[in-house]
Every structure is written in structure tokens, then in C-alpha cells.
Amino acid sequence: MNTQRFDGLEDFWVEAGSHSCFNSYGHLLTIMEQIGILGQIQAKAKASYRLWKGGKRISILSALHPFELVTSLIKLSRLDKEALSVYEYYGKGLGRKNYSDVFGPAFRSVICQTADDYPAAALFRKKPRRKEVLRSFTMPGGLAEIPRALAALEDIEVRVGAAVRSLSPDAGAYQIVLDNGEMLRAARVTLAVPPDVATRLLQEVAPAAAKATERIGVAEIDSLLLAFNRQDLTVPRMAGLISVDGPFLSAVSRDFLEHPRYRGFAFHFPAGRLEPAQQVAAACQALDVAPAKVAAVRHERNRLPSLRTGHWDLIAELDRALASTGGSPLAVTGNWFLGVSIEDCLTRSHSEMSRLFAGVGQ
Numbered sequence: 001m002n003t004q005r006f007d008g009l010e011d012f013w014v015e016a017g018s019h020s021c022f023n024s025y026g027h028l029l030t031i032m033e034q035i036g037i038l039g040q041i042q043a044k045a046k047a048s049y050r051l052w053k054g055g056k057r058i059s060i061l062s063a064l065h066p067f068e069l070v071t072s073l074i075k076l077s078r079l080d081k082e083a084l085s086v087y088e089y090y091g092k093g094l095g096r097k098n099y100s101d102v103f104g105p106a107f108r109s110v111i112c113q114t115a116d117d118y119p120a121a122a123l124f125r126k127k128p129r130r131k132e133v134l135r136s137f138t139m140p141g142g143l144a145e146i147p148r149a150l151a152a153l154e155d156i157e158v159r160v161g162a163a164v165r166s167l168s169p170d171a172g173a174y175q176i177v178l179d180n181g182e183m184l185r186a187a188r189v190t191l192a193v194p195p196d197v198a199t200r201l202l203q204e205v206a207p208a209a210a211k212a213t214e215r216i217g218v219a220e221i222d223s224l225l226l227a228f229n230r231q232d233l234t235v236p237r238m239a240g241l242i243s244v245d246g247p248f249l250s251a252v253s254r255d256f257l258e259h260p261r262y263r264g265f266a267f268h269f270p271a272g273r274l275e276p277a278q279q280v281a282a283a284c285q286a287l288d289v290a291p292a293k294v295a296a297v298r299h300e301r302n303r304l305p306s307l308r309t310g311h312w313d314l315i316a317e318l319d320r321a322l323a324s325t326g327g328s329p330l331a332v333t334g335n336w337f338l339g340v341s342i343e344d345c346l347t348r349s350h351s352e353m354s355r356l357f358a359g360v361g362q
């Protein structure tokens with residue numbers, strides 16, 4: 001959750017990461033209720049995604065192959081989502097042409113990387129909805145309001161810019177050394193970091209766990225945030241762009257919460273392929289606007305796990321190794337367990353917390 005503002009553009013913000021929460025995010029809703037911010041959620045205005053193909057914005061409907069879709073959908077319910085990759089599952093269940101022209105690019109835009117080899121079950125997980133809550137929502141000041149509210153709680157201490165250099169066993173507990181040399185001691189530790197960082201930190205305390213996490217990759221994403229004066233853009237309101245053959249993976253607009261003076265977009269590119277100015281040029285081409293009209297720009301780096309077929313076996317191996325840390329409980333959570341969504345992260349965090357504090361009084 002990384003809401004960014006721009007110098008000189010008043011209260012205008014754009015999401016550099018997550019942009020939508022849903023009424024199926026049960027753990028998130030419970031947390032927001034507990035800290036008293038659920039009442040502040042803000043509906044997102046409805047808008048459609050468009051495809052970016054051959055240098056043009058086109059509707060998703062126009063790219064679909066309806067006959068293939070209908071004949072393929074019959075197979076979808078018979079396929080084993082837990083065992084198949086995204087390509088195997090959705091390629092068969094939605095049709096190969098639909099997959100390559102529409103759904104493959106759409107799935108790629110969700111996880112900001114090729115989705116073909118991703119485990120199908122990790123892409124979208126059906127979760128029960130709370131019908132009395134808005135179906136899709138943000139916060140008035142963007143989703144970063146949620147972690148900000150959590151960080152402001154009196155019984156939680158948050159240190160930013162405090163990277164952990166090492167984690168080692170320390171007489172029935174853990175010693176944590178920060179990059180600035182500061183040392184901390186804790187009886188229980190949870191790592192909530194990407195898999196490559198977890199691999200490094202687990203080496204001394206749970207080498208068998210590190211053996212599992214070292215086989216999980218990470219995709220790097222260059223995210224470009226652009227803000228424009230409303231009058232400088234002619235492109236119609238939209239949710240964003242799904243790129244079929246362009247240099248970016250996807251774009252998400254801020255049109256879901258209208259601002260009186262500005263519009264904004266986050267364009268996500270595979271990292272390291274284009275120079276910053278080339279990114280701006282590619283984004284402006286897709287928005288029919290001259291780069292000179294950009295009112296403000298920011299560059300951010302995102303990372304997302306690259307899950308592959310066989311991922312569930314790696315997680316089972318990791319969990320077995322973590323369970324054997326017994327007397328000094330150690331947990332690992334994040335967006336590489338059940339799936340990448342915020343609720344998937346929280347579901348894993350909740351189960352790890354229950355395990356970590358099992359047998360400890362309230």
C-alpha cells in the first residue's frame with residue numbers, strides 16, 4: 001500500500017501499488033473495524049479497463065472470441081485449479097485465442113509479470129463477501145491510510161528505514177541486527193519480507209526453511225506515476241489499460257476517485273527495460289498527450305513474487321521447517337503464500353500469528 005502525493009499538486013495522490021480492496025477481504029475488514037476506520041471507506045467510481053494493442057486503446061469486448069469462450073467455459077468447472085498453471089487452467093477453460101488476446105495480458109497486468117506458469121489457484125481465490133460493505137473500496141486519502149492508522153496505534157512501534165541485516169539464535173530467543181548496527185532481542189519473530197530477503201535472514205536460524213524459500217523468484221517492476229491537469233487530457237475516464245503488445249504491462253488510473261483539478265495514472269513496466277524518459281514517452285503515447293503536459297512525475301520500484309507450478313510443495317516444506325523451530329517460534333508471512341492480494345497476505349499472517357502464539361494467554 002503505497003499512496004504517493006506530488007509536490008505542488010495540493011492533496012492529489014496516486015496509488016503506486018495496491019489500489020482496490022474488496023468486501024471479500026474479511027481479515028482486512030475485521031482489522032479496520034477493530035481500529036475504527038471501516039466507516040471511512042470510500043466507494044470507487046465504476047470505470048472499465050481498456051486494452052492497449054497495436055498502438056490503440058480498444059474495448060475488451062471487441063477482442064473476445066465469444067464462440068470459443070462459450071465452448072471452452074464448459075470445461076472450466078471440470079479442471080483442477082489447485083494443480084494447474086494459469087495457462088493450463090484458463091487457456092483450456094476460456095479458450096487459447098481468448099487467453100492470448102485478452103486474458104493472458106489481463107492476468108499479466110494483475111501480477112505485473114507473465115502469468116502463464118503461475119499456479120492458477122494463487123491468482124484469484126474465492127473468498128466470502130460481506131454484503132453490507134462496499135464491494136470495492138479505497139480510502140479518502142488512498143489505501144496507505146490503513147497502514148498509517150495501524151502504525152499510529154499506541155501499542156505498536158513501527159521503525160521505518162530500519163533494514164534487518166541479520167537474524168541469529170540467541171539463548172532460546174533471536175538476535176536481530178539492523179543495518180545501522182543496532183541490536184534487538186525477541187522471543188518470537190515473524191518475517192514479512194520478499195522470498196529472497198527471507199532466504200538470507202533464515203540462513204542461520206532455519207537453514208531448512210531457507211532451502212525452500214531460495215527456490216521462489218521475485219519480479220521487479222518499474223512503476224511510473226504521472227499527474228496531469230484535467231484540461232490537458234482528452235482520454236475518456238477509464239479504470240486503466242491492459243497492455244497486449246506495448247512496452248508497459250498495465251496502467252491503473254486514479255479516475256476511480258475524481259479530483260477537481262488533476263488526473264493521474266500508474267504505469268507498470270518490467271524493470272530495467274526502459275529509461276525514465278522512454279517510460280514517460282510510452283505512457284503519454286497511450287494517453288494521447290504530449291510529455292510536456294505532464295504536471296508531475298514519480299518513479300517507484302515494486303517487487304512481486306514469481307510463483308511457479310510446484311509452489312505449494314515449497315510452502316509445505318517451508319512450513320515443516322518452521323514448525324520444527326518449536327521452542328523459539330519463527331513465522332514467515334507475505335504475498336507469496338496463498339496469493340498476492342492484500343487479503344491473501346492477511347490470511348497467512350493470521351494463521352502464522354495463531355501458530356506463533358498458540359498456548360500463550362490473550
Ligand SMILES: Cc1cc2nc3c(=O)[nH]c(=O)nc-3n(C[C@H](O)[C@H](O)[C@H](O)COP(=O)(O)OP(=O)(O)OC[C@H]3O[C@@H](n4cnc5c(N)ncnc54)[C@H](O)[C@@H]3O)c2cc1C
Nearest residue numbers: 001017018019020163164193197302334335340341342345
Ligand atoms: C502495482 C501493484 C498493484 C497491486 N494492486 C493490488 C490491489 O489492488 N489489491 C490487492 O489486494 N493487492 C494488490 N497488489 C498486491 C499487494 O499489494 C501486495 O502483494 C501486498 O501489498 C504485499 O504486501 P507484503 O507486505 O507481503 O509485501 P511488500 O509490500 O513487498 O513488503 C515487504 C517489505 O519488506 C521490507 N523489507 C525488505 N527487506 C527488508 C529487510 N532486510 N529488513 C526489513 N524490511 C525489509 C520492504 O521494504 C517492504 O516494505 C498489488 C501489487 C502491486 C505491485
